[in-house]
Amino acid sequence: xxxxxxxxxxxxxxxxxxxxxxxxxxxxxxxxxxxxxxxxxxxxxxxxxxxxxxxxxxxxxxxxxxxxxxxxxxxxxxxxxxxxxxxxxxxxxxxxxxxxxxxxxxxxxxxxxxxxxxxxxxxxxxxxxxxxxxxxxxxxxxxxxxxxxxxxxxxxxxxxxxxxxxxxxxxxxxxxxxxxxxxxxxxxxxxxxxxxxxxxxxxxxxxxxxxxxxxxxxxxxxxxxxxxxxxxxxxxxxxxxxxxxxxxxxxxxxxxxxxxxxxxxxxxxxxxxxxxxxxxxxxxxxxxxxxxxxxxxxxxxxxxxxxxxxxxxxxxxxxxxxxxxxxxxxxxxxxxxxxxxxxxxxxxxxxxxxxxxxxxxxxxxxxxxxxxxxxxxxxxxxxxxxxxxxxxxxxxxxxxxxxxxxxxxxxxxxxxxxxxxxxxxxxxxxxxxxxxxxxxxxxxxxxxxxxxxxxxxxxxxxxxxxxxxxxxxxxxxxxxxxxxxxxxxxxxxxxxxxxxxxxxxxxxxxxxxxxxxxxxxxxxxxxxxxxxxxxxxxxxxxxxxxxxxxxxxxxxxxxxxxxxxxxxxxxxxxxxxxxxxxxxxxxxxxxxxxxxxxxxxxxxxxxxxxxxxxxxxxxxxxxxxxxxxxxxxxxxxxxxxxxxxxxxxxxxxxxxxxxxxxxxxxxxxxxxxxxxxxxxxxxxxxxxxxxxxxxxxxxxxxxxxxxxxxxxxxxxxxxxxxxx
Numbered sequence: 154x155x156x157x158x159x160x161x162x163x164x165x166x167x168x169x170x171x172x173x174x175x176x177x178x179x180x181x182x183x184x185x186x187x188x189x190x191x192x193x194x195x196x197x198x199x200x201x202x203x204x205x206x207x208x209x210x211x212x213x214x215x216x217x218x219x220x221x222x223x224x225x226x227x228x229x230x231x232x233x234x235x236x237x238x239x240x241x242x243x244x245x246x247x248x249x250x251x252x253x254x255x256x257x258x259x260x261x262x263x264x265x266x267x268x269x270x271x272x273x274x275x276x277x278x279x280x281x282x283x284x285x286x287x288x289x290x291x292x293x294x295x296x297x298x299x300x301x302x303x304x305x306x307x308x309x310x311x312x313x314x315x316x317x318x319x320x321x322x323x324x325x326x327x328x329x330x331x332x333x334x335x336x337x338x339x340x341x342x343x344x345x346x347x348x349x350x351x352x353x354x355x356x357x358x359x360x361x362x363x364x365x366x367x368x369x370x371x372x373x374x375x376x377x378x379x380x381x382x383x384x385x386x387x388x389x390x391x392x393x394x395x396x397x398x399x400x401x402x403x404x405x406x407x408x409x410x411x412x413x414x415x416x417x418x419x420x421x422x423x424x425x426x427x428x429x430x431x432x433x434x435x436x437x438x439x440x441x442x443x444x445x446x447x448x449x450x451x452x453x454x455x456x457x458x459x460x461x462x463x464x465x466x467x468x469x470x471x472x473x474x475x476x477x478x479x480x481x482x483x484x485x486x487x488x489x490x491x492x493x494x495x496x497x498x499x500x501x502x503x504x505x506x507x508x509x510x511x512x513x514x515x516x517x518x519x520x521x522x523x524x525x526x527x528x529x530x531x532x533x534x535x536x537x538x539x540x541x542x543x544x545x546x547x548x549x550x551x552x553x554x555x556x557x558x559x560x561x562x563x564x565x566x567x568x569x570x571x572x573x574x575x576x577x578x579x580x581x582x583x584x585x586x587x588x589x590x591x592x593x594x595x596x597x598x599x600x601x602x603x604x605x606x607x608x609x610x611x612x613x614x615x616x617x618x619x620x621x622x623x624x625x626x627x628x629x630x631x632x633x634x635x636x637x638x639x640x641x642x643x644x645x646x647x648x649x650x651x652x653x654x655x656x657x658x659x660x661x662x663x664x665x666x667x668x669x670x671x672x673x674x675x676x677x678x679x680x681x682x683x684x685x686x687x688x689x690x691x692x693x694x695x696x697x698x699x700x701x702x703x704x705x706x707x708x709x710x711x712x713x714x715x716x717x718x719x720x721x722x723x724x725x726x727x728x729x730x731x732x733x734x735x736x737x738x739x740x741x742x743x744x745x746x747x748x749x750x751x752x753x754x755x756x757x758x759x760x761x762x763x764x765x766x767x768x769x770x771x772x773x774x775x776x777x778x779x780x781x782x783x784x785x786x787x788x789x790x791x792x793x794x795x796x797x798x799x800x801x802x803x804x805x806x807x808x809x810x811x812x813x814x815x816x817x818x819x820x821x822x823x824x825x826x827x828x829x830x831x832x833x834x835x836x837x838x839x840x841x842x843x844x845x846x847x848x849x850x851x852x853x854x855x856x857x858x859x860x861x862x863x864x865x866x867x868x869x870x871x872x873x874x875x876x877x
Contacts, residue, residue: 162229162624162625163194163222163223163622163623163624163625164193164622164623165190165193165194165195165621165622166620166621166622166623167190167621168190169190169191169192169193170189170190171187171188171189171190172187172188172189172190172619172621173185173186173187173188173201173673174186174187174188174600174617174618174619174621175599175606175607175616175617175618176198176211176215176218176599177599177606177618178212178214178215178217178218178221178599178738179212179214179339179340179738183206183207183606183607183616183618184200184201184204184206184207184210184211184212184215184340184345185200185201185203185204185205185206185207185209185616185673185674186198186199186200186201186211186215187199187200187201188600188621190621194219195218195219195222195600195621195622198211198215198216198218198219199211205323205614205674205676206343206344206345206348206612206614207345207347208345208347208348208351209347210345210346210347212340212735212736213735213736213747213748213751214736214737214738214742214748216747217736217742217745217747217748218598218599218600220745220746220747221581221598221600221745222598222600222622222624224582224744224745226582226583226744226808227581227582227595227624227625227627228580228581228582228583228587228593228594228595228596228625228627229595229624229625229626229627230242230243230595230625230626231243231244231246231247231248231592231593231594231595231626232247232592232593233246233247233250233591233592234590234591234592239593244626244628244636247592247594248633248636248637248640249640250592251575251577251592251637252637252640252641254548254574254575255267255290255548255575255641256641258547258548258574258575259290262544262545262547263544264290264291264292264511265291265292265293265294265511265514265544265546266292266294266544266545266546266547266548267290267292267294267546267547267548267549267550268292268294268295268296268534268538268546268548268549268550269282269283269286269287269292269294269295269296269549269550269551269552270295270296270297270549270550270551270552270554270556271283271296271297271298271551271552271553271554272298272553272554272555272559272739278552278553278630278631278634279297279500279501279609280500280501280502280503280504280609281630281631281634281635282550282552282630282634283295283297283501283527284501284504284506284507285503285504285634285638285645285646286550286634286637286638286643287507288504288505288506288507288508288645289504289505289638289643289644289645289646290641290643291507291508291510291511292507292511293507293511293512293514293515293516293527293529294529294534294537294546295527295528295529296531296534296549296554296556296560297528298559298560299523299526299528299835300520300523300528300530300531300832300835300836300837300838301461301462301466301561301832301835301837301838301840302458302461302462303458303461304461304523304526304528304835305460305461305466305467305469305470305522305832305834305835305837306456306460306461306470307611308467308522308523308525308526308834308835309467309470309471309474309522310470310474310491311690312522312690312691312700312702312703313471313474313689313690313691313696313697313700314474314478314483314484314491314684314689314690314696315491315684315687315689315690316491316611317491317611318474318477318483318484318489318490318491318611319343319344319489319490319492319611319612320344320348320453320454320455320488320489320490321451321453321485321486321487321488321489321490322348322349322351322352322453323679324451324485324486324487324488324490325352325355325357325451325486325487326352326357326449326451326452326453326487326488327356327357327358327449327450327451327452327487328357328358328359328360328445328446328449328452328453329349329352329353329357329358329359329360329452329453329454329455330360330361330362330442330446330452330453330454330455331349331359331360331361331362331363331369331373331455331456331457332361332362332384332454332455332456332457332459332460332473333362333363333384333456333457333458333459333460333461334455334456334457334458334459335363335367335369335457335733336349336369336455336457337367337368337369338367338368338733338734338735339457339733343607343610343611343612344455349455353372358374358375358445358449359372359373359374359375360373360374360375360376360377360442360445360446361373361375361376361377362377362379362384362387363376363377363378363379363459364378364379364380364381364729364794364795364798364800364841365729365732365758365791365793365794365800366378366791366793366794374445375438375441375442375445377434377438377439377442378433378434378793378795379432379433379434380431380432380433380434380718380727380795380798380842381718381727381728381729381798381841381842382463382464382465382716382717382718382727382839382841382842383431383432383433383714383716383718383842384432384459384460384463384465384469385465385468385469385472385712385714386427386428386431386432386714387428387431387432387434387439388469388472388473388475388476388712389420389423389428389472389712389714390423390425390428390429390432390434390436390439390443391439391440391442391443391446391476392420392443392472392475392476392479393420393421393423393425393428394439394440394443394444395443395444395446395447395476395479395480396416396417396420396479397420398444398447400443400444400447400448400480401447401479401480401481402479402480402481404481405478405479405481405483405696406478406479409684409685409688409689409695409696410478410695410696410697410698411693411695411696411697411698412693412697412698412699412710413698415698415699415711416475416698416699416711419699419711431714431716433795446476446480447479447480450481450487451482451485451486451487451488452480452482452487452488453482453487453488453489454473454476454477454482454489456470456473458731459731459841460473461837462731462837462838462839462840462841463717463832463837463839463840463841463842464715464717464830464831464832464833464837464839464842465712465714465715465717465832466832466835466837467522467832467833467834467835468712468713468714468834469712471700471712472712475698475712477489478696478698483684483696484681484682484683484684485681485682486681490681491611491683492611492612492613492677492679493613493677493678493679493680494613494677495608495613495614495615495662495675495676495677496661496662496663496675496677497605497608497615497658497659497661497662497675498657498658498659498660498661499608499609500608500609501609503645503654503657503658504645505644505645507527512527514544515527515529516529516533516534516537516543516544517529517530517533517836520831520832520833520834520835520836521706521708521834522834522835523834523835523836528835529836530827530831530835530836530837530838531560531561531827531836531838532562532827532828532831532836532838533836534546535562535565535566535569535827538569538570538572538573539565539568539569539572546573547573547574547575548573548574548575548576548577549570549573549575549576549577550577550579551576551577551578551579551580551586551590552579552580552596552630552633553579553580553596553630554586555580555584555585555586555587555739555740555741555806556570556586557570557584557585557586557589557806557816557820557822558584558585558586558739558740558804558805558806558816558820558822559739559740559803559804559822560822561822561825561826561827561838561840562781562822562825562826562827562828562838563782563816563817563820563822563823563825564781564782564817564823565827567589570586570589571589575591575592576589576590576591576592577590577591577592577593577594578590578592578593578594579593579594579595579596579630579633580593580594580595580596581595581596581597581598581627582744582808584740584806585806585815585816594628594633595624595625595626595627595628596627596628596629596630596633597620597624597627597628597629597630597632598624598627599618600620600621600622601620601621601622601623601624601627601629602618602620602629602631603618603619603620603629603651603652603655603666603670604617604618604629604631604655605617605618605655605658605659605669606618608658613676613677613679614674614675614676614677615674615675615676616673616674617669617670617671617672617673617674619670629651631651631654632651635648635650635651635654652666655669662675684696692705697710698711699711703834708833708834715830715833717830717839717842718842718844719844720797720844721844723846724778724779724780724844724845724846725797725844725846726763726797726798726799726844726845726846726847727795727797727798727799727842727843727844727845728777728779728798728799728800728801728824728841728842728843728844728845729798729799729800729801729841729842730801730803730821730822730824730825730840730841730843731803731821731840731841732758732800732801732802732803733802733803733804734752734756734802735751735752736748736751736752737752737804738804739803739804740804740805740806741804743805743806743807743808744808753860753861754786754787754857754860754861755786755787755801755802755805755819755861756786756787756788756789756802757775757777757786757787757788757789757799757800757801757802757847758789758790758791758794758799758800758801759775759788759789759790759791759794759799759847760790760791760792760794760795760796760798761790761791761792762796763796763797763799763847764788764790767847767848767849768849769788769847769848769849770788771788771789771790772787772788772789772859773787773788773849773850774786774787774788774849774850774854774855774857775787775788775847775848775849775850776847776848776849776850776854777799777801777821777824777845777846777847778824778845778846778847778848779824779825779826779843779844779845779846780826780844781823781824781825781826782817782823782824783823783824784801784817784818784819784820784821784823784824785818785819785850785854785855786801786802786805786819799845799847801821801824802819802821803821803822804820805818805819805820805821806818806819806820807819807857807861807863809862809863810863814856818855818856818857824843824845825838825839825840825843826838826839
């Protein structure tokens with residue numbers, strides 16, 4: 154393919170030797186690694202035992218980075234689509250074209266007609282793309298994953314306690330309750346599994362809340378098999394037990410909280426029978442978990458994206474914050490802590506941000522928690538592209554995101570992206586999303602960038618990620634956006650290079666980038682119980698068990714549950730669409746043979762009784778269908794699932810297939826919708842708890858063999874017909 158190179162088209166930018174850096178082969182967080190360079194090539198990657206977070210851990214994704222550098226499928230030069238053909242271009246031509254077309258669209262329709270999108274912040278570019286570029290441009294048309302990933306927890310934490318709380322693993326928790334996370338297979342945000350493993354080896358109890366019996370759940374002292382989309386009733390039931398049995402922390406409740414009487418009254422109206430029916434967890438089980446959590450001192454909740462992906466995500470986060478506050482584990486050693494940031498300019502602090510007038514134009518004010526953060530729910534942007542309301546959106550810049558595979562309602566996204574006047578995608582590979590673009594820019598991997606890693610995270614640390622290699626003409630996202638912003642004359646893009654930006658960001662530490670890259674890491678001061686001196690950022694100044702701010706906005710101040718699951722005779726099963734599996738990160742990694750060999754096919758877990766009733770055997774290709782679409786994955790029988798629940802893998806497409814089936818065949822987001830029921834505060838879509846049906850695939854229905862290789866594939870059409 155045009156724009157691709159050879160395995161020889163990369164070189165080391167440093168002499169042979171060992172270099173300590175911070176891996177970012179996955180989306181979030183940074184594992185300390187040592188990279189060995191020999192003969193101008195990457196020779197090996199080893200975990201760094203001195204790293205305070207990963208503690209020597211290294212995963213298959215990191216080990217595959219040599220293959221990533223050498224891959225002949227890497228995009229190595231900018232590519233411009235002329236009609237039905239791609240052609241290589243220089244950076245000057247590509248960025249000149251993009252700057253000219255964006256300026257024309259801005260002048261004709263207004264800055265909000267230009268949308269920006271990224272996936273998880275694997276490139277540490279939230280501040281470059283959202284605060285920097287979008288802010289300087291004056292567009293609130295931002296497509297972040299935040300409405301259904303991480304931000305419901307972070308935003309509710311900022312509203313109620315002043316920041317995002319994370320587990321203080323260094324404080325030696327005596328019990329860890331893992332809720333909506335699977336750190337043995339996925340290590341998002343500030344966490345790494347070795348932290349949890351070390352706590353368990355020191356004797357901490359483990360409670361796991363998960364509809365699936367993961368390997369971690371099998372290790373747990375208590376596993377609560379909650380019904381998908383019913384985490385909120387379970388959390389309220391546990392709070393009810395703690396209050397009824399008098400297990401709450403009287404010092405915190407009496408001196409640092411308000412509205413406890415009303416909170417207790419609201420809990421009294423909830424029956425244990427309702428909790429059991431809604432959550433499908435028995436009272437004895439969740440009561441035992443609540444009692445253990447309340448009496449083990451200290452205890453912490455390790456929460457994850459499973460909480461965020463539903464119609465009750467923000468209120469579920471609220472209920473879990475209530476549990477932390479009730480038990481005195483909020484901002485306490487070994488509990489859930491708001492850590493002070495490291496001595497660098499905060500993420501986003503290098504740019505002026507979105508002007509207030511542009512902020513007021515942000516659509517979706519009815520989803521107030523998202524609106525306050527300028528994170529309009531995705532369906533509003535797709536609708537703006539397709540309908541021109543509330544304003545036309547005619548261009549989009551996409552960084553580090555394969556939107557067709559990773560966002561809800563893939564077929565609608567396909568229609569929207571196809572209708573844009575300008576679509577620019579920066580990526581390492583030609584993904585299905587990149588194939589729709591007018592311009593594709595070659596992006597750099599984690600080994601090809603200089604960055605202050607984790608500056609926007611909440612564990613209070615920053616790490617040095619060093620540029621060790623060059624692959625073709627690939628550039629870091631910061632380099633791309635700095636060049637583009639300067640070409641467009643955007644305010645705030647004043648640096649001559651990314652190195653100048655890094656030096657300025659490090660000024661609070663007194664270090665230059667070169668000094669910091671040698672030092673490797675920084676950490677802010679560690680302080681606990683900060684609310685005792687400064688209070689909470691609430692109207693009362695205390696932790697509010699009934700939120701005055703939410704009531705001021707017109708929302709219930711106490712977490713209220715809306716059951717989103719609506720099964721019927723046609724769609725009798727409950728579908729989880731977000732299962733992550735090693736060795737992949739979201740939709741990434743399926744081009745790399747070493748990773749694909751580890752997991753060649755997508756799998757959907759089904760209870761054996763359900764499978765037998767449907768005539769399905771282990772390993773069969775099955776069709777999964779919702780009211781939104783139909784896809785195919787291979788059946789994997791799991792006797793630990795609820796018989797009504799099925800769990801499909803997320804992120805699947807087939808790089809070896811260049812036609813439209815590459816992303817429609819097994820992609821769970823063909824099944825999801827971006828319509829109601831949506832979370833009332835964040836506008837996030839329902840991704841866990843969908844009504845579905847499953848049946849054995851018919852003969853010839855799936856064009857893949859048993860090893861998930863294509864039986865046939867049409868040549869790629871640059872202007873394909875609508876899928877389905």
